[in-house]
Amino acid sequence: MNPERLARIRQMLALRQPDLTVCMEEVNKSHNLAALIRTCDAVGIPEVHAVWPRRMRMHTHAAKGSHYWVKVERHETIHEAVGQLRQQGMQILATHLSERAVDFRDIDYTRPTAILFGAEKHGISAEALALADQDIIIPMVGMAQSLNVSVAGALILYEAQRQRQLVGRYAQSCQLPRVEQDRLLFERGY
Ligand code: SAM
Numbered sequence: 001m002n003p004e005r006l007a008r009i010r011q012m013l014a015l016r017q018p019d020l021t022v023c024m025e026e027v028n029k030s031h032n033l034a035a036l037i038r039t040c041d042a043v044g045i046p047e048v049h050a051v052w053p054r055r056m057r058m059h060t061h062a063a064k065g066s067h068y069w070v071k072v073e074r075h076e077t078i079h080e081a082v083g084q085l086r087q088q089g090m091q092i093l094a095t096h097l098s099e100r101a102v103d104f105r106d107i108d109y110t111r112p113t114a115i116l117f118g119a120e121k122h123g124i125s126a127e128a129l130a131l132a133d134q135d136i137i138i139p140m141v142g143m144a145q146s147l148n149v150s151v152a153g154a155l156i157l158y159e160a161q162r163q164r165q166l167v168g169r170y171a172q173s174c175q176l177p178r179v180e181q182d183r184l185l186f187e188r189g190y
Pocket of ligand 1: 096119139
């Protein structure tokens with residue numbers, strides 16, 4: 001492989017944030033799935049979770065290649081997904097337009113964090129809400145009740161990225177260990 005490309009990939013892998021992730025609960029529109037994955041790649045998320053009992057389809061054109069670098073772990077149920085995330089010590093945040101939801105900018109995303117997103121029509125299930133630690137909301141003052149899921153994802157993930165950048169989580173000293181970078185390269189066939 002061209003050494004410049006390898007250096008570019010290593011630089012990208014070094015800035016990955018393995019303790020930040022999203023879990024998409026039956027986000028059924030393939031272009032939304034692809035757009036969310038593209039944003040995850042942009043903020044350095046190496047692995048995302050999808051609760052999807054059927055075969056998943058993704059609009060790979062809309063992902064613009066980011067799907068090669070963001071692993072999608074599929075789960076049959078939300079219990080299975082949240083169970084795995086809890087084992088990794090993550091706080092579980094449910095994006096949900098409820099009375100008890102707190103403004104997404106008031107959350108500490110420097111903690112290990114998993115953010116749950118729901119489907120365009122029904123949002124997050126009651127089961128998922130019961131498993132989460134906290135509902136979070138992007139304030140809305142217009143006529144539309146909600147944002148498109150990929151837009152909501154971009155806003156929240158860039159707030160997480162901003163907070164992590166402020167505390168130096170994208171700095172040299174916090175980079176993903178070389179052995180972990182090698183594993184990711186190997187998994188992608190490099
Ligand atoms: N009718 C659905 C509901 O009541 O939840 C709307 C779903 S919305 C189109 C799709 C997903 O985008 C939501 O499940 C949530 O993950 C996210 N979302 C959209 N707007 C949001 C907002 N203002 N605050 C938090 N999450 C939002």
